[in-house]
Amino acid sequence: xxxxxxxxxxxxxxxxxxxxxxxxxxxxxxxxxxxxxxxxxxxxxxxxxxxxxxxxxxxxxxxxxxxxxxxxxxxxxxxxxxxxxxxxxxxxxxxxxxxxxxxxxxxxxxxxxxxxxxxxxxxxxxxxxxxxxxxxxxxxxxxxxxxxxxxxxxxxxxxxxxxxxxxxxxxxxxxxxxxxxxxxxxxxxxxxxxxxxxxxxxxxxxxxxxxxxxxxxxxxxxxxxxxxxxxxxxxxxxxxxxxxxxxxxxxxxxxxxxxxxxxxxxxxxxxxxxxxxxxxxxxxxxxxxxxxxxxxxxxxxxxxxxxxxxxxxxxxxxxxxxxxxxxxxxxxxxxxxxxxxxxxxxxxxxxxxxxxxxxxxxxxxxxxxxxxxxxxxxxxxxxxxxxxxxxxxxxxxxxxxxxxxxxxxxxxxxxxxxxxxxxxxxxxxxxxxxxxxxxxxxxxxxxxxxxxxx
Amino acid sequence: xxxxxxxxxxxxxxxxxxxxxxxxxxxxxxxxxxxxxxxxxxxxxxxxxxxxxxxxxxxxxxxxxxxxxxxxxxxxxxxxxxxxxxxxxxxxxxxxxxxxxxxxxxxxxxxxxxxxxxxxxxxxxxxxxxxxxxxxxxxxxxxxxxxxxxxxxxxxxxxxxxxxxxxxxxxxxxxxxxxxxxxxxxxxxxxxxxxxxxxxxxxxxxxxxxxxxxxxxxxxxxxxxxxxxxxxxxxxxxxxxxxxxxxxxxxxxxxxxxxxxxxxxxxxxxxxxxxxxxxxxxxxxxxxxxxxxxxxxxxxxxxxxxxxxxxxxxxxxxxxxxxxxxxxxxxxxxxxxxxxxxxxxxxxxxxxxxxxxxxxxxxxxxxxxxxxxxxxxxxxxxxxxxxxxxxxxxxxxxxxxxxxxxxxxxxxx
Numbered sequence: 001x002x003x004x005x006x007x008x009x010x011x012x013x014x015x016x017x018x019x020x021x022x023x024x025x026x027x028x029x030x031x032x033x034x035x036x037x038x039x040x041x042x043x044x045x046x047x048x049x050x051x052x053x054x055x056x057x058x059x060x061x062x063x064x065x066x067x068x069x070x071x072x073x074x075x076x077x078x079x080x081x082x083x084x085x086x087x088x089x090x091x092x093x094x095x096x097x098x099x100x101x102x103x104x105x106x107x108x109x110x111x112x113x114x115x116x117x118x119x120x121x122x123x124x125x126x127x128x129x130x131x132x133x134x135x136x137x138x139x140x141x142x143x144x145x146x147x148x149x150x151x152x153x154x155x156x157x158x159x160x161x162x163x164x165x166x167x168x169x170x171x172x173x174x175x176x177x178x179x180x181x182x183x184x185x186x187x188x189x190x191x192x193x194x195x196x197x198x199x200x201x202x203x204x205x206x207x208x209x210x211x212x213x214x215x216x217x218x219x220x221x222x223x224x225x226x227x228x229x230x231x232x233x234x235x236x237x238x239x240x241x242x243x244x245x246x247x248x249x250x251x252x253x254x255x256x257x258x259x260x261x262x263x264x265x266x267x268x269x270x271x272x273x274x275x276x277x278x279x280x281x282x283x284x285x286x287x288x289x290x291x292x293x294x295x296x297x298x299x300x301x302x303x304x305x306x307x308x309x310x311x312x313x314x315x316x317x318x319x320x321x322x323x324x325x326x327x328x329x330x331x332x333x334x335x336x337x338x339x340x341x342x343x344x345x346x347x348x349x350x351x352x353x354x355x356x357x358x359x360x361x362x363x364x365x366x367x368x369x370x371x372x373x374x375x376x377x378x379x380x381x382x383x384x385x386x387x388x389x390x391x392x393x394x395x396x397x398x399x400x401x402x403x404x405x406x407x408x409x410x411x412x413x414x415x416x417x418x419x420x421x422x423x424x425x426x427x428x429x430x431x432x433x434x435x436x437x438x439x440x441x442x443x444x445x446x447x448x449x450x451x452x453x454x
Numbered sequence: 455x456x457x458x459x460x461x462x463x464x465x466x467x468x469x470x471x472x473x474x475x476x477x478x479x480x481x482x483x484x485x486x487x488x489x490x491x492x493x494x495x496x497x498x499x500x501x502x503x504x505x506x507x508x509x510x511x512x513x514x515x516x517x518x519x520x521x522x523x524x525x526x527x528x529x530x531x532x533x534x535x536x537x538x539x540x541x542x543x544x545x546x547x548x549x550x551x552x553x554x555x556x557x558x559x560x561x562x563x564x565x566x567x568x569x570x571x572x573x574x575x576x577x578x579x580x581x582x583x584x585x586x587x588x589x590x591x592x593x594x595x596x597x598x599x600x601x602x603x604x605x606x607x608x609x610x611x612x613x614x615x616x617x618x619x620x621x622x623x624x625x626x627x628x629x630x631x632x633x634x635x636x637x638x639x640x641x642x643x644x645x646x647x648x649x650x651x652x653x654x655x656x657x658x659x660x661x662x663x664x665x666x667x668x669x670x671x672x673x674x675x676x677x678x679x680x681x682x683x684x685x686x687x688x689x690x691x692x693x694x695x696x697x698x699x700x701x702x703x704x705x706x707x708x709x710x711x712x713x714x715x716x717x718x719x720x721x722x723x724x725x726x727x728x729x730x731x732x733x734x735x736x737x738x739x740x741x742x743x744x745x746x747x748x749x750x751x752x753x754x755x756x757x758x759x760x761x762x763x764x765x766x767x768x769x770x771x772x773x774x775x776x777x778x779x780x781x782x783x784x785x786x787x788x789x790x791x792x793x794x795x796x797x798x799x800x801x802x803x804x805x806x807x808x809x810x811x812x813x814x815x816x817x818x819x820x821x822x823x824x825x826x827x828x829x830x831x832x833x834x835x836x837x838x839x840x841x842x843x844x845x846x847x848x849x850x851x852x853x854x855x856x857x858x859x860x861x862x863x864x865x866x867x
Contacts, residue, residue: 019673026698034646034701043516044697050690051674054683266469269737273465319686 013059020055023048027078027085042093045086049327050320052078057323064430066422068183068326073419075330086331094328100275101325102386105179106290107271108314109203110249110297111307112182117196124367124377128201131363132381133174133208136355137216140173141166143351150344153405164223165402168395171216172388172410173352175209176202177421178294180383183322184422186315189436190429193373198380198425203294206387207242210288213391214238224399241288248282249292253299260306267313290387329385329418338412345412352417356381372432379428383421384414460510464517467491467744468737486602486840487802489832491740495747496829506748514745515814516700521742522807523696523710528735529628529804530668530714531728538725541622548783549626553596555779556772557631561592563768564761564827571757582641586816589638590824591761593631594808595769595801595831600624602800602835606843614852615786620797620843623780628711628804635808636660636708639815644703660699664709667695668716675723684723684730707811739803746810750829754822765827766834773798789850796842800835801828 027048057070065073078085118125144166148154154162181202185195214235252274259270274293282289301307338345360378369377392410396403429435484490498505511518534541541549565578565588574581603624607617640653640660651659671691675684692710699709718724752758777794781787787794809828813821847853 015673019670022670023694026694030698030701033649035648041697041701043520043693044701047690047693047695047697050686051694054686054690055674266737269465269469273462277462277465316685319683320689323686 009062013062016055016058020052020059023051023055024078024083024085028083031085041087041090045090045331046094046097046324048078048085049075049331050323053323053327054319064423064426066184066426067187068180068322068422069419071323071326072330072333075327076333076335077330078327079331079333079335081333081335091328091331094324096276097324098328099279100272101321102179103275103279103289103293104271104314104317104321105182105325106293107274107297108311108318109178109182109199110253110294110299111301111311111314112185112199113203113298113301114307115302118200121193121197121200124197124364124369124373125200125204127363127367128197128360128377129204129208131366132201132356132359133205133212135359135362136174136352137167137170137212139170139355139358140348140352141170143348143355144169147344147347147351150347151405151409153402153409157402158226160223160226161402164220165406167216167220167223168391168406169348171209171213172391172413173355174205174212175384175388175391176205176381177383177385177387177418178202178206179322179325179385180418180422181380181425183326184380184425184429186318186322188426188429188434190434191436192429192432192434193370194376194380194429194432195434197369197373197377201381206294207291209387209391210242210291211238241286242291245288245291246295248287249295250299252292253296253303256296256310257300257304257306260300260309261304264309267310268317271314271317333415334408334411337408338415341409341412345409345416348409348413349416349420352413353378353382353420372434376428376432379424382417382424384417388414460506460514464514464741464744467740470740485836486605486843487599487800487832487836488601488605488739489743489802489806489836491743492747492750492806492829492832495744496750497747499748500751501753508751511745511749518742518745518810518814519696519700519706520693521738521745522811523692523699523706524734524738525742525803525807526632526707526710527692527695527714528731528738529632530664530711530716531718531724531731532625533629533711533715533718534626535718535728536618536621536625541626545619545622546626546629548780549623550629552598552623552776552780553627554630555776556627556769557589557592557596557634559592559772559775560595560765560768561588563764564588564591567757567760567764571760583820586638586641587820587823589634589641590808590812590816590820591765591827593635593638594805594812594824594828595765596631597627597801597804598624598773598798598839599800599802599804599835601802602839603843606840606847610844610847610853612847612852612854614850616790616850617847617852619780619784619787620846623798624800631804631808632707632711633661635811636705639703639705639708642816646701646703656704660704660708661712663698663704664695664712665716667691667709668713668718669720671713671717672721675721675727684727688727688731703815705811705815707807742810743803743806746806746813746825747829749810749813750825751822752826754819755826756819758826761823761827762830766830769799769831769834770795786850790846791849793842793845793849796838797846798839799831799842800839801831802835805831 027044030044052074053071056074057065057067060070060073061067075086077083080086080088080091141163144151145162148162154165157165181198184190185199214237218235256270260267279289282292297310300310357378360381361374364374364377388410389407392407396407399406426435495506497503500507534546565584568584568588569578569581572584574584576582598620600621603620606612607621637653637657640656643650644656647656671687674687674691692713695709695713696706698704699706717727721727755761774795777787777798781790781794790797805828806825809825812824815821816824844853
C-alpha cells in the first residue's frame with residue numbers, strides 16, 4: 001500500500017510539473033505573440049502567479065520548503081529579472097490586490113490575538129518585547145557601523161551622520177513580518193506556546209516599531225541634519241497616527257462585529273470594500289491602516305462572539321491571499337540589486353539573525369519560558385517584509401541623499417530574510433511538535449452540494 | 455464621480471446582486487430578465503445624468519472584463535444542464551440552431567440597413583467594418599434569456615413538456631453567439647497581437663485556448679481537490695484565460711465560455727465546481743450590467759431610430775421563425791400557440807454582456823450600436839416576454855398558479 005501510495009504521489013508530482021511547464025509555455029507564447037506596451041498584462045500575471053505559486057508550493061512541499069517560500073520563488077522566477085513572464089508594469093498594477101491581501105492578513109492577525117492567550121504569554125511577551133527591541137536595535141546599529149566600509153552610500157559622510165543612519169538601520173532591524181508568520185501558521189495549522197508567542201509578539205511589535213521609529217527619528221534628527229534642534233513633530237504625528245488608528249480600528253471592529261451578528265453574509269464583498277477602498281481613504285488621511293485592521297480584528301475577536309466566524313471567513317480566502325501577496329512580492333524583488341549588494345546584505349542578515357537569537361535566549365531565560373520557546377523563539381522573528389520596506393521608503397523620502405542606498409540595502413536584506421525566515425519558522429514549529437499532522441491540515445473532499453442557484 | 459465612489463457603488467451593486475440571487479429559489483423580485491441595473495447604469499451614464507464619464511469607465515475596464523469573463527465561464531459550466539437535469543443533445547442542437555437563426559436574421563437585416571445608410575464603397579463581402587457591426591448586433595440580440603423563462607415558470611408554478619422545452623431552448627441558444635463573438639472580433643485586426651494570423655485560425659485559437667485552460671483546470675482540480683484549493687485554482691485559471699484574451703485583444707466571452715465548456719465536459723467534480731461557482735453569478739452580474747448600462751451613449755449611434763426599428767423588427771421576425779420551426783419539430787409546442795413568439799423575445803444579461811464586450815473592444819460607433827441594440831432588445835423583451843410566456847404556458851395547460859405574486863417552488867432544490 002505504501003509503495004502504491006508513493007507511486008501515486010510521484011505520478012501526481014509529475015503531472016503537476018507538466019502542468020507548470022504548460023503554464024510557463026502559455027505565458028511565454030503570450031509574451032512573444034502580444035505587444036509589450038499598451039495592454040494591461042495584470043490579469044494574466046495575476047492568474048499565472050496564483051497558479052504557478054500553488055503548483056510550485058505543492059512540488060516543493062516534500063523537501064520541507066514552506067509554501068510562502070515557494071510562492072516567493074515562483075514569483076522571483078517568473079518576474080521581470082528571470083523569465084520575464086510578469087513585467088514591471090503588471091507588478092505595479094497588482095499593487096491594489098496586494099493592499100487587499102495585506103488588509104486581510106492584518107484583520108486575521110488581530111483576530112488571532114485572543115486576550116486569554118495574551119495574558120498567559122504576558123510574561124514572555126513583555127521580556128521579549130523589551131529585550132528583542134533594545135538588543136536588536138543597538139546591536140544592528142553597531143553591526144551597521146562596523147560594516148561601514150562595505151556600505152558605499154555611507155562613504156564620505158561624517159561619523160555623526162553615519163551614527164544616525166545606523167540607528168535608523170536598527171529600527172529596520174526590529175521589524176518583523178506578520179504576513180509571513182500568519183502564512184506559515186495557516187499552512188501548518190500549528191498550535192502551542194511557540195505559535196502563540198510568535199504570533200502575539202509579531203503582531204504587537206508592529207505597534208512597538210511605529211513608536212520606536214518616532215523616538216529614533218526625533219533623537220537622530222540633530223545627527224542627520226546638523227544645525228536642526230530637537231523637534232517633537234514626530235511625536236505629534238505618532239499621536240495622530242497611532243491613537244487615531246486605534247480609535248478608528250476599534251470603531252471598525254465594532255461595526256464588523258455588528259455586521260457579522262445581524263447580516264453575516266457576503267463578507268468577501270466587505271473585505272473587498274475594506275481592502276480596495278478604505279485603504280485608499282485611510283492612506284489619504286495619513287492613518288496607519290495596518291494598525292487599524294489589526295485593532296479591528298482584535299476587537300471582533302475579543303469584544304464580540306463573532307471571532308471564530310470572522311476568522312473562518314478570512315481563512316477561506318487564505319490560500320488565494322497568501323499566494324498572490326508573496327508571489328507578487330517575489331516578482332517585485334530587485335534581483336540585480338541583490339546580486340550587487342549581497343556580501344554586505346548577507347553580513348547584515350546574519351548579524352540580525354544572531355542578535356535575534358541572543359536576545360531570544362536572554363528574554364526566555366528571564367521569563368522562564370518552556371524549553372520549546374527557549375530553543376526556538378528566535379526562529380519566528382527572522383522574517384521581514386512590508387513594514388521594513390515601508391520604513392526604508394520613508395527614510396529615502398526624508399533623506400534623499402543617502403536614502404536611496406539605504407533603501408536598496410533594506411530591500412536586499414529583507415529579500416534574504418523573507419526567503420529564509422519562513423523556512424526557519426516552519427522548521428521550529430515542526431521540531432517543537434506544534435505542526436498539525438497532514439491529515440488534520442488537509443480538508444476532506446466535499447461531497448457535491450445541492451445546486452444553490454436553483 | 456470619483457473612482458472610489460464608483461467602486462463603492464459597484465461593490466454595493468454586487469452585494470444587492472448576492473441578496474437577490476440568494477432569493478432566486480423563491481420568487482426573485484424585479485424584472486423578469488433581471489436587467490434593472492442596466493437602467494440604473496443608463497441613468498447615471500453619459501446620455502442622461504452624466505455622472506459617469508468615459509474616462510471613469512476606462513478605469514473599470516479590467517473589472518468589467520473580469521465580470522464578463524466570469525459570467526461567460528458560468529454559462530459555459532452550466533451549458534447543457536438545467537439544474538441537475540442534463541439537456542438532451544437533440545434539444546441542445548435545436549436551441550443552438552434557434553440562436554443561430556435569430557442571429558443570422560438580425561445580422562442580415564442590420565447589414566442591409568447599414569450598407570444603405572453608411573455606404574463604404576467596399577464590395578459587400580469585403581465590408582468588414584459593417585460586417586462586424588451587423589454581426590455584433592446579431593450576436594447580442596440572438597438569445598432568449600433563461601432568467602425570464604425561469605422567472606415566469608416559477609411564478610406560475612409551471613411544469614410540463616412546454617416549460618421544459620422553453621427552459622432547454624433558452625439555455626442552449628447561448629452557444630452560437632458566444633462562440634461567434636470570437637470570430638467577429640478577429641474580423642478587425644487585433645492591436646494586441648504581433649503576428650498577422652488568418653481570422654479563422656485566430657478564432658480557432660480562442661476556442662482552443664479556452665478549452666485548453668478548461669482542461670488544465672480540470673487536471674489541477676482533480677490532483678488536489680479541496681474546497682479551499684478549488685477556489686484558488688478556479689480563480690487563477692479564469693484570470694489567466696481572461697488576462698490572455700485581454701492581452702491579445704481576443705474575445706473574453708468566447709475564451710471564458712469555452713473554458714467553462716471544457717471544464718464541465720471532463721471534470722469529475724463538475725457538480726461541486728458548479729456549487730462553488732454558481733452563487734457568484736449574482737454578485738458579478740449586477741455590477742457588470744450596471745457598467746454596461748453606464749457605457750451606453752446613444753449620441754454615438756448614427757441613424758438611431760432606423761437601426762433600432764430594424765433590429766427590433768428583425769428580432770421579432772426571427773423569433774416568429776424560431777417559434778414556427780420549433781412547433782413544427784416539437785408538436786407539444788403547438789399548444790402554446792401564438793404567444794410563444796413574444797415569449798421568446800426575452801433577453802437580458804447575456805445580450806448586455808455581448809454588448810459590453812463589443813463596446814470595450816470597438817469603442818465608438820460600432821461598440822455603441824451593439825450595446826444600444828442589446829439594451830433596446832432587453833427593454834422590448836421586458837415589455838413583451840413575461841406576458842407572452844404567461845399566456846403560452848397557460849394555453850399549454852402547464853401553469854398551475856393564477857398569479858405570480860406569491861413565492862413558489864424551488865426549481866432544483
